[in-house]
Amino acid sequence: MRRLRPLLTGLLTLAALPAAAQAPKELGSFEKWSAFSYQEQGKPVCYLAAQPTESKGGPPKRGDIFLMVTHRPAQKAADVVSFVAGYDLKPASEAEATVGGQVYKLFTKGDRAWAADEKTDKALVQALVKGATLVVKAAPPRGPESTDSFALAGFGKAHQAIDQACSVR
16 A cells, blocks of 8 residues: 555646645545545545556556545535546446446546436445445447456545545535
């Protein structure tokens, strides 16, 4: 996890922060998950992230792969789930996130996938808190689909950390 922390912080800083935001502060490391917060135009933003424990398929050269959950209380957005595939996804495709036998459809754009609405985000986050493993399947424009497995140990504690830091709930 020590090797993962600087990578997560650096990549997520570049990907998630507009020019006016400060560098993320680590809230803690919780088994496979890390939690962070930062200020964006004076307002708190909190997120948790992890890399998969196993990845199969997809293009031969993939970039970094992450699952993130973000709170932006100033925008009244909480529990926004996003998946970064590490490659551009097939246009107009859906990714599938499976936890405990329940399948959640995610819409795709570029190299990312998100739940379609707040209700799905909330249901997926509750499943992640209770589950043991998340499996995300996604398709590139050509070639075999990717399957990424995320261990959910520590997810609940990381989620509590971002809830507390962003005063969510």
